[in-house]
Amino acid sequence: METHPALAEQLPPLSAHEAAVEADRCLFCYDAPCTHACPTHIDIPRFIKKIATKNLRGSAETIYTANLLGATCARVCPVQELCEGACVLGSEHKPIAIGRLQRYAMDYAKAKGIKPRAKALRASGRRIAVIGAGPAGLSCAGELALRGHAVTVFEKRELAGGLSTYGIIALREPVDVALDEAKMIESLGVELKTSVEFGKEITIEEARKQFDAIVMSVGLGATPALGIAGEEAIVDGLAYIEASKVGAANLHVGRNVVVVGAGNTAVDCATIARRLGAERVTMVYRRTQREMTCYEHEYHFALSEGIEFRFLSQPAGVILRDGKTAGLKCLRVELGEPDASGRPAPKAVAGSEFVIEADQIVKAVGQQKPSLASLLGLKTAKGYIAVSEDFETSVAGVYAVGDCIRSHGSASTVMAVEDGKLAAAAIERKLATAEVR
Amino acid sequence: MADLRIDFEGIKSPNPFWLASAPPTNSGAQIHRAFEAGWGGAVWKTIGAPVLNVSNRYGAWHSGRRRMLAINNVELISDRPLEINLKEIAEVKRAWPDRAVIVSAMVESKPEAWHEIIRRIEDTGADGIELNYGCPHGMSERGMGSAVGQVPEYCEQITRWVMDAAKIPVIVKLTPNITNIVMPARAAVAAGANALSLINTINSIVGVDLDTLELTPSIGGKGGHGGYAGPAVKPIALNMLSALGTDEMVSRSGLPISGMGGIATWEDAAQFLLLGASSLQVCTAVMHHGYRIIEDLCDGLSNWMDEKGFATITDVVGQSLHRVSEFKHFDLAFRAVARIDEAKCIQCNLCYVACNDTAHQCIDLIAPDGSVTQPYMYDVRSNGKQEATETRPQPQVREEDCVGCRLCYNVCPVAECIEMVEEPSGRESVTWNELTANRREVTEDWARMQEYRAQVGIEIH
Ligand SMILES: Cc1cc2nc3c(=O)[nH]c(=O)nc-3n(C[C@H](O)[C@H](O)[C@H](O)COP(=O)(O)OP(=O)(O)OC[C@H]3O[C@@H](n4cnc5c(N)ncnc54)[C@H](O)[C@@H]3O)c2cc1C
Ligand SMILES: Cc1cc2nc3c(=O)[nH]c(=O)nc-3n(C[C@H](O)[C@H](O)[C@H](O)COP(=O)(O)O)c2cc1C
Ligand code: SF4
Ligand code: SF4
Ligand code: SF4
Numbered sequence: 001m002e003t004h005p006a007l008a009e010q011l012p013p014l015s016a017h018e019a020a021v022e023a024d025r026c027l028f029c030y031d032a033p034c035t036h037a038c039p040t041h042i043d044i045p046r047f048i049k050k051i052a053t054k055n056l057r058g059s060a061e062t063i064y065t066a067n068l069l070g071a072t073c074a075r076v077c078p079v080q081e082l083c084e085g086a087c088v089l090g091s092e093h094k095p096i097a098i099g100r101l102q103r104y105a106m107d108y109a110k111a112k113g114i115k116p117r118a119k120a121l122r123a124s125g126r127r128i129a130v131i132g133a134g135p136a137g138l139s140c141a142g143e144l145a146l147r148g149h150a151v152t153v154f155e156k157r158e159l160a161g162g163l164s165t166y167g168i169i170a171l172r173e174p175v176d177v178a179l180d181e182a183k184m185i186e187s188l189g190v191e192l193k194t195s196v197e198f199g200k201e202i203t204i205e206e207a208r209k210q211f212d213a214i215v216m217s218v219g220l221g222a223t224p225a226l227g228i229a230g231e232e233a234i235v236d237g238l239a240y241i242e243a244s245k246v247g248a249a250n251l252h253v254g255r256n257v258v259v260v261g262a263g264n265t266a267v268d269c270a271t272i273a274r275r276l277g278a279e280r281v282t283m284v285y286r287r288t289q290r291e292m293t294c295y296e297h298e299y300h301f302a303l304s305e306g307i308e309f310r311f312l313s314q315p316a317g318v319i320l321r322d323g324k325t326a327g328l329k330c331l332r333v334e335l336g337e338p339d340a341s342g343r344p345a346p347k348a349v350a351g352s353e354f355v356i357e358a359d360q361i362v363k364a365v366g367q368q369k370p371s372l373a374s375l376l377g378l379k380t381a382k383g384y385i386a387v388s389e390d391f392e393t394s395v396a397g398v399y400a401v402g403d404c405i406r407s408h409g410s411a412s413t414v415m416a417v418e419d420g421k422l423a424a425a426a427i428e429r430k431l432a433t434a435e436v437r
Numbered sequence: 438m439a440d441l442r443i444d445f446e447g448i449k450s451p452n453p454f455w456l457a458s459a460p461p462t463n464s465g466a467q468i469h470r471a472f473e474a475g476w477g478g479a480v481w482k483t484i485g486a487p488v489l490n491v492s493n494r495y496g497a498w499h500s501g502r503r504r505m506l507a508i509n510n511v512e513l514i515s516d517r518p519l520e521i522n523l524k525e526i527a528e529v530k531r532a533w534p535d536r537a538v539i540v541s542a543m544v545e546s547k548p549e550a551w552h553e554i555i556r557r558i559e560d561t562g563a564d565g566i567e568l569n570y571g572c573p574h575g576m577s578e579r580g581m582g583s584a585v586g587q588v589p590e591y592c593e594q595i596t597r598w599v600m601d602a603a604k605i606p607v608i609v610k611l612t613p614n615i616t617n618i619v620m621p622a623r624a625a626v627a628a629g630a631n632a633l634s635l636i637n638t639i640n641s642i643v644g645v646d647l648d649t650l651e652l653t654p655s656i657g658g659k660g661g662h663g664g665y666a667g668p669a670v671k672p673i674a675l676n677m678l679s680a681l682g683t684d685e686m687v688s689r690s691g692l693p694i695s696g697m698g699g700i701a702t703w704e705d706a707a708q709f710l711l712l713g714a715s716s717l718q719v720c721t722a723v724m725h726h727g728y729r730i731i732e733d734l735c736d737g738l739s740n741w742m743d744e745k746g747f748a749t750i751t752d753v754v755g756q757s758l759h760r761v762s763e764f765k766h767f768d769l770a771f772r773a774v775a776r777i778d779e780a781k782c783i784q785c786n787l788c789y790v791a792c793n794d795t796a797h798q799c800i801d802l803i804a805p806d807g808s809v810t811q812p813y814m815y816d817v818r819s820n821g822k823q824e825a826t827e828t829r830p831q832p833q834v835r836e837e838d839c840v841g842c843r844l845c846y847n848v849c850p851v852a853e854c855i856e857m858v859e860e861p862s863g864r865e866s867v868t869w870n871e872l873t874a875n876r877r878e879v880t881e882d883w884a885r886m887q888e889y890r891a892q893v894g895i896e897i898h
Pocket of ligand 1: 077133134155156161168169197199209389
């Protein structure tokens with residue numbers, strides 16, 4: 001897939017020598033904290049030790065045992081908050097570069113065609129539908145296939161991979177990595193049907209007839225509206241990133257770009273604008289640096305990219321000149337008492353309007369809740385699909401995993417992968433007690 | 438400033454550090470540079486019978502990022518013509534009158550051959566001769582080197598031939614490839630040698646190439662045992678050195694010992710001195726880093742001596758020898774237990790798994806709430822650095838059950854984190870020897886042993 005060179009994968013692969021040196025630094029902790037911190041609990045000292053002993057096949061297989069999407073996770077995981085953040089060498093020394101070592105092992109697996117090992121000898125005769133080919137769906141589908149179940153994944157988009165393909169900036173994960181990973185999952189016996197929208201091309205009733213279980217891994221929706229005048233002129237951040245990855249021809253980047261929002265997605269949008277030629281990129285946020293929802297390392301990355309910040313500013317309308325974007329009208333904000341999120345509530349100060357000049361405004365303020373939930377009559381929690389400990393929704397036999405159930409905690413790829421894995425195990429337990437139809 | 442000068446049986450040098458007979462002393466030009474760098478002496482690369490060397494003659498043992506913890510070689514004695522070596526030895530000695538120039542020699546096991554080489558070495562003006570009874574490969578197949586060093590009678594016989602002719606000090610260099618190093622040393626003493634040196638290299642094979650299944654290094658598809666030296670052999674060398682120092686006959690002879698085998702730092706050097714060496718030789722560390730290491734060898738040794746109040750090298754030599762003892766004399770009532778400094782501990786749990794799997798299962802994991810917990814107790818849904826670090830248990834030694842084996846201490850990757858603390862055992866001092874003499878039945882019968890333990894309060898779970 002063609003990506004603009006300015007957005008090519010940022011970190012080079014480790015050379016064999018670098019990997020050996022880094023792997024050798026790992027202490028091989030027992031009941032290691034890095035493994036605890038990893039949401040999929042990859043046995044990190046074990047896979048690293050195998051790199052040190054040049055048993056790369058064993059290393060890759062160790063990763064697969066816990067995480068089928070190790071290649072994506074190696075690149076996109078916020079390791080500072082997870083494994084590397086918990087490394088015992090972190091406090092006084094440099095933590096082990098776990099993510100990059102994982103990538104080293106996964107690159108080897110890709111080059112050698114090493115696949116995860118089957119967990120069942122025979123086909124079970126069970127058929128399971130997975131809706132959505134993002135990380136949660138692919139992980140669940142792969143785990144189920146390895147256990148001998150017949151899995152069909154329905155994906156409405158043309159390409160599999162979910163946000164790994166369409167949403168995560170290529171700087172972190174090139175599209176090909178996500179697509180190759182989806183192919184690897186297919187090779188485990190998973191049937192992947194793209195450009196099929198669940199609810200339209202296939203209905204829930206049809207699915208319930210054909211399958212023993214249905215897994216919803218539909219992710220979240222588009223960017224919500226800001227509800228301000230001139231909204232039509234604002235570019236959707238998710239579409240912006242998507243174009244930078246798979247639709248370079250449709251991507252227009254302004255010279256003076258304003259990004260509304262201060263989460264990781266907003267940083268990604270700002271980075272794209274900056275790297276693809278914007279002279280000035282300003283991130284506009286209602287609260288202050290302290291309340292930003294992006295990871296601290298992302299904030300520092302943004303600063304190093306030369307991105308500017310306007311805190312305590314609330315968008316109030318788009319200024320248009322000759323039908324073209326000319327600026328963002330904002331109100332000054334004061335912080336009040338803590339709100340439901342525990343952060344100080346922003347209060348716009350009346351009459352404090354000011355304008356930030358811009359020829360392009362991009363909004364990156366989260367994603368809409370899964371719309372399919374209400375369509376299917378599934379119970380929700382804070383707008384997300386409500387599930388039991390076993391990932392079963394309010395409708396028996398219908399499960400849900402990934403971002404669409406993440407009513408608390410931050411949504412990330414690796415959490416989606418773990419959901420898929422745990423749900424697969426739960427579904428298998430459930431199906432084991434039911435009769436084959 | 439400590440005085441580092443030595444007088445080794447008449448061989449004087451400004452510091453105790455000599456380059457061992459090996460590649461670093463292969464030629465006059467090299468030794469000139471070494472002396473410029475500050476080396477106190479050099480034992481010339483062994484001269485003698487004609488030889489031919491092979492390529493890929495050095496193998497090595499590496500560990501992780503640390504390169505060359507030991508070298509392994511199938512190099513023979515000097516492959517430069519005898520005439521050239523002798524000429525250069527004379528030149529070096531003339532140019533460096535204050536340095537020790539010792540010539541290592543190895544010739545056919547015939548008195549005429551030895552007499553001839555001794556005469557020619559003495560003609561160069563060299564300060565001493567070292568008899569190479571150690572080379573473990575190539576030369577030994579021709580009846581020289583370790584073929585001599587391994588048979589005390591040959592060692593004695595040849596040394597006698599040499600002593601008949603030699604007018605300058607003769608050092609007998611011992612091979613470690615022998616069960617009891619004391620035997621050849623006694624033979625050398627009996628033959629009238631002036632000094633001893635040890636150790637030469639140890640028989641070894643460094644490895645097998647897993648692609649080709651050939652030995653590493655591969656010499657045209659073949660390989661064989663080669664001599665092992667460098668930091669990894671130091672403990673073996675120290676043991677052999679102390680075996681000589683504690684042997685009655687050898688120590689009564691008063692023969693000085695030139696110690697070597699794994700010296701890489703001044704700390705190693707000080708340890709060799711403390712165990713009885715009065716001159717020191719270095720090879721592998723120089724092959725690894727060059728002549729420049731002499732600076733810190735001298736500087737570090739001198740600073741340490743100042744700190745300890747040692748004025749001369751002689752003051753240091755043998756100071757730890759009286760500590761060398763045997764199991765039967767150890768105090769069985771001595772007790773130490775491991776203690777973990779929680780402020781330094783990084784909670785890697787390496788001590789825990791070592792003690793739990795292979796020692797005495799007496800390190801507990803203490804959860805943040807103070808309860809004893811087990812490894813891998815977290816819920817599968819628990820994750821993130823905060824939960825992982827905040828709920829991580831702290832290893833703690835159950836001192837009443839700790840036998841003080843010291844395994845955890847050795848395993849811990851953090852300096853000074855685990856300490857072996859001496860604890861009164863409440864028992865009376867007794868050695869195995871005393872026990873055998875006074876209560877023989879305890880040492881011969883398990884039931885009596887159990888009674889004895891109950892009586893004095895020894896509990897091993
Ligand atoms: C811009 C951005 C950057 C991010 N960066 C990171 C990062 O660096 N690291 C990280 O860990 N996480 C990151 N995340 C979060 C991460 O991408 C998500 O948590 C993860 O992709 C969730 O996986 P999922 O499978 O639940 O959902 P998704 O990846 O959203 O996949 C859902 C899939 O379901 C399909 N689908 C939806 N409805 C239907 C339907 N009706 N029929 C058929 N198919 C359907 C969608 O087309 C999509 O392919 C980022 C998110 C965004 C938005
Ligand atoms: C490559 C190599 C060649 C050696 N050649 C000789 C030699 O010719 N004569 C000799 O007496 N010892 C020889 N030795 C042994 C060294 O002199 C020394 O005894 C041994 O290496 C231990 O010291 P070290 O640990 O400092 O290297 C050689 C050692 C090496 C590594
Ligand atoms: S915590 Fe760090 S040192 Fe310990 S096993 Fe994990 S990566 Fe290795
Ligand atoms: S000294 Fe030995 S027995 Fe005691 S805690 Fe350490 S490993 Fe365990
Ligand atoms: S080995 Fe040392 S650092 Fe690691 S847990 Fe034990 S005491 Fe702590």
